[in-house]
Amino acid sequence: MKNAATKKPGRIKSAVLNWLGVPISLTDDQFWNGFASITSTSGACVNEGSVLSLSAAWACTRLIAETIATLPLSIYEKQSSGRTVAPQHPLHMIIHDQPNPNSTAAVFWESMIAAMLLRGMGHAEKLMAGSRLVGLRFLSPSRLSITRGSGGQREYRYTEAGGIQRVIPTERIWAVPGFSIDGECGVSAIRAGANVFGAALAAEGAASATFKNGLMPTVYFKMEKVLTPDQRTLFRESLKEISGSINAGKSPLLEGGMSADTIGINPDDAQLLESRGFSVEEVCRWFRVPPFMVGHSEKSTSWGSGIEQQMIGFLTFTLGPWLKRIEQSISKDLLTASERMRFYPKFAVEGLLRADSAGRATFFGAMVDRGIFTRDEVRELEDRAPMGGNAAVLTVQSAMTTLDSIGSASDAKQTRAAFRAFLGLSEDPTKD
Numbered sequence: 205m206k207n208a209a210t211k212k213p214g215r216i217k218s219a220v221l222n223w224l225g226v227p228i229s230l231t232d233d234q235f236w237n238g239f240a241s242i243t244s245t246s247g248a249c250v251n252e253g254s255v256l257s258l259s260a261a262w263a264c265t266r267l268i269a270e271t272i273a274t275l276p277l278s279i280y281e282k283q284s285s286g287r288t289v290a291p292q293h294p295l296h297m298i299i300h301d302q303p304n305p306n307s308t309a310a311v312f313w314e315s316m317i318a319a320m321l322l323r324g325m326g327h328a329e330k331l332m333a334g335s336r337l338v339g340l341r342f343l344s345p346s347r348l349s350i351t352r353g354s355g356g357q358r359e360y361r362y363t364e365a366g367g368i369q370r371v372i373p374t375e376r377i378w379a380v381p382g383f384s385i386d387g388e389c390g391v392s393a394i395r396a397g398a399n400v401f402g403a404a405l406a407a408e409g410a411a412s413a414t415f416k417n418g419l420m421p422t423v424y425f426k427m428e429k430v431l432t433p434d435q436r437t438l439f440r441e442s443l444k445e446i447s448g449s450i451n452a453g454k455s456p457l458l459e460g461g462m463s464a465d466t467i468g469i470n471p472d473d474a475q476l477l478e479s480r481g482f483s484v485e486e487v488c489r490w491f492r493v494p495p496f497m498v499g500h501s502e503k504s505t506s507w508g509s510g511i512e513q514q515m516i517g518f519l520t521f522t523l524g525p526w527l528k529r530i531e532q533s534i535s536k537d538l539l540t541a542s543e544r545m546r547f548y549p550k551f552a553v554e555g556l557l558r559a560d561s562a563g564r565a566t567f568f569g570a571m572v573d574r575g576i577f578t579r580d581e582v583r584e585l586e587d588r589a590p591m592g593g594n595a596a597v598l599t600v601q602s603a604m605t606t607l608d609s610i611g612s613a614s615d616a617k618q619t620r621a622a623f624r625a626f627l628g629l630s631e632d633p634t635k636d
Contacts, residue, residue: 242398248405250398260484263498264491273313276552303340320382324390404483575600
């Protein structure tokens with residue numbers, strides 16, 4: 205089984221293309237997209253470059269990739285009292301801060317998630333120091349060829365800068381699949397949704413042609429006599445001076461019995477604007493992104509009226525599956541069996557729900573009053589330094605006493621003292 209990237213021309217063909225004046229590099233992703241293109245039923249050529257030229261697809265891809273890339277991803281250690289971040293673990297630095305010397309964690313995860321969204325699989329090379337993992341390097345899908353050896357095993361070849369190919373051992377490849385129907389490989393959105401994206405590209409092309417023609421349908425001119433070749437050339441040249449949206453408003457000069465009429469239909473009859481709006485909704489549906497999040501506000505969302513409700517819906521239905529895939533893949537492939545007993549990766553999604561300060565205050569207040577969160581845990585979620593002392597102790601409503609002292613004699617004494625003070629009585633009942 206070969207993917208489309210294995211159709212790369214050799215270095216000789218690349219040199220010939222350069223000699224012909226076509227500056228093609230063996231690492232030019234845009235060039236490889238031409239080989240990986242799919243012709244949709246609308247006739248549009250669909251590949252990664254053309255799909256991302258659609259504003260809706262670009263916005264959906266960026267929204268998901270950038271949102272996930274900016275969520276804190278940490279290694280946590282399981283403890284008897286709960287969990288705690290484990291910055292001492294070597295993998296924490298790699299996935300949280302810097303996966304390799306040339307990239308930050310945000311850029312790395314953006315690339316990985318974009319590849320998962322569009323190509324169905326995100327690939328990275330494990331950088332090893334002996335048997336120890338020291339980094340991850342993203343592998344561009346356009347420059348990675350995957351073949352099957354004689355024994356059925358996969359072989360990975362990657363084209364570096366300058367056209368140099370190298371074989372990467374299978375055990376050093378980390379692959380994170382997207383949505384899968386075979387349990388092994390992710391489904392390429394570009395390939396599976398070629399007709400959807402092709403229809404959107406065709407609608408964009410029709411709109412562009414309409415504007416180019418001056419927002420007018422096709423015009424034809426009728427003559428009373430047959431023109432000579434020179435007259436036809438002269439007429440077409442003069443017609444260019446009044447054609448296009450830039451020259452809209454200029455009128456042609458009809459002479460010699462010439463008349464003009466139109467053929468075709470106008471943009472309203474062709475429902476041009478409606479079709480473009482529907483294309484936005486189709487692309488958003490493909491990425492499972494509510495249209496309002498990419499600036500398409502013609503229809504209201506059914507995910508709730510408040511920012512918090514909408515963000516919860518986006519987190520649950522759109523981001524949640526991608527976050528779980530990445531977390532489980534890290535645990536499966538980047539942690540050893542013994543490490544999985546103590547450590548696990550986890551995205552911190554609380555930051556997505558911080559826009560509604562009133563709702564956040566109500567939630568945290570209820571959690572503290574019911575003895576579920578401590579004040580220091582709330583401060584940590586709000587990026588504040590812990591206070592220590594009683595701030596790290598669970599409390600409940602009952603003069604805000606600690607859980608382990610509810611019903612104790614000292615607690616009852618404190619309660620009676622507080623009540624007597626409220627009534628204005630002395631602390632010593634014998635003096636009343």
